[in-house]
Amino acid sequence: MIATTEPAAAKPESAPSIAEILAGIAPLDALLLRISREARVLPALTPANAASERARLVEQVGKGEAPVPRWELARRRIEPAFWRAIDEARALARDRLPPALRATYFARLDELEVDLAMIECVGDPVRVRPLAARRFGTGMREVVLEDAQPVRVSTVARGLLERIAPSEEARVVEPETLAQMLRDAARAAGLDLEVRIDARLVAGAATGDRAVFIAARRFGRTESRRLVAHEILGHAVAASNATKQPLRIFEVGTAGSFADQEGLAICLEEQAGALDPHRMRVLAARVIATDRLHSGASFGETARFLFKQHGFSAESAVLITERAHRGGGVARDAGYLYGYLRVRVALKNGDACLDRLRVGRIGIDDLPAFDDACREGLAHPPTFTPTLADVMPAAIDEAAE
Template identity: 30%
Template structure:
């Protein structure tokens, strides 16, 4: 096993021979491309994001005694039509057994996500979210609580940059990748209808009210651009386009890989690790029946500033109870364990898929069915990256990873 967790002898290097796409049957590729096209029509995260989150923030913080009321954009898709389209995907024609398994799993997940769209902002949504993102087990809650009890808090990061400054930094980061591949489709823009910073498809969306702590700018770029956008570009360049759109349950591994990028570039701060822990605690409180106000008070009791506590609670309570935020810490822990046991990360940069599906993707790579990555995350070229990842995997205490 190679000593560098970011590289291995399998697919993904520039020396790899690219096989003809005809190695998959036409029916295999038709089914995959149809699913990827359909997945691309659904802006799932945007549909889950309140359009007035920033507007009600000041009102709530001035009087944090009443649960805020969030508003959402009209759905871009009709769930009934989307349901029929998912059911009609021609997966029975897929002959490659590995690809068939990957696509079947994603089809089931797409059906669940349609139900989430249909149930958005209703009492039924929370259970669907738990089915999608998994339960928050006591061991993870204990780790999160321990981190909140031991990590320093207060105003740890004095300076922040606004949306325009962060957009300029994002465009410079994108220009780096376009200098390597001028045809790479990566974009960034400021929007009035989002909160914070998020990636949807091939675009980094930045809230006009965004404020990013200055020490966190590079780490956030490696998280959003260097992980989410790079793997989207690499995935869409594969014969299997669903590696760009995302296979089943890819979110947890993607977010874990993105946080690992923050560690690898030396940008994990105490407040960021506290934020990831707070998200787990907030999801646990939500599932336990706590109101928005009760969870907000719980978070401020753990030392989160009022604005940060609001943001964490908003993300968790949006759409009726969005439990996705627990996967950041869980995904990081899973990847650290993977590396600690000799696992490598190279295939994970070829697209968006779960660590659980790594053996299936490895099978495709071993059979020469995957193309090399078009782009490699910039942070992987830094001399200290491999050492930081190895140190993180060997660490007994996540607190030691702060500013590693």
């Protein structure tokens, strides 16, 4: 009798560990960081003569004129290696990501591709403006309000400008004072941040990965409180939490996170009692300036329109218009009011909360993907969760002096 033996059953392969999954994703995340650093368009959009040219434009608008900007813009070319890197990143995303995260990475890579294209088009309105509309939206975009009815952001903006009377507070807070307020607030929040004064800045302030930049001008008292809430409790906390996440997508930002993170920061302004009528009018005017840009209005026409028809000071009219026209028309600013309306409703309905939106640079639509990543051990709750009470009292006292 011939003895027979059954072949040994193959041992089932064990599921990869979290460390193994992250090691597989690491090359993709490295590419994502590399592409996003190249795609930061702000340095390319800041004219070398920003301060002197702005002063000239303000003077002319104040006289009722429609000036033509003479910005000196540096042109940049994106090296072919970055376009190849996007294709390589897409291939890695298909092969190495858990299914729940693939769409999140693909959507962000699509945005970064548009960002790179815009950088190459800086100074060319014909090419850059369609890309900006595609990337950042316009006032034609609809948002669902608290009554569950969709409405165009431009309709909301026009209504705000019609209902709210012009008013601007006196600027009495020196930039050095505001800088110290921001440092104190960051320290109270447990954040390690630099604060720098930048004469070229169009906005009142801007937050990077580990630094906050403020304009070289005086600020109002309410404006100062607003910037503490917006930049520290909003952007800086989200950026600091992002660095603690295992996946770099939450540091680079998910698709659509620009508008939602700005909306979150404005909601924090509101909670701090610093979302005053002038600020609401500015948010509305940014939408109007964006839509006028895309409809063909010149810089001078829009600045004069805001000055004469809507009661903005010459300086405010120029700053609002400059934000829309910078780089030939990289108009991002319709996203502020859109994001605020969208996040405000999400917070009220319980679809999001402040700390969930501060886990990193994340948009509302990607919160379910973040939850999936948490369940798989690829993300975790926020490290930093400061409240208004933690940082605002000292800031308010400082601003009032």
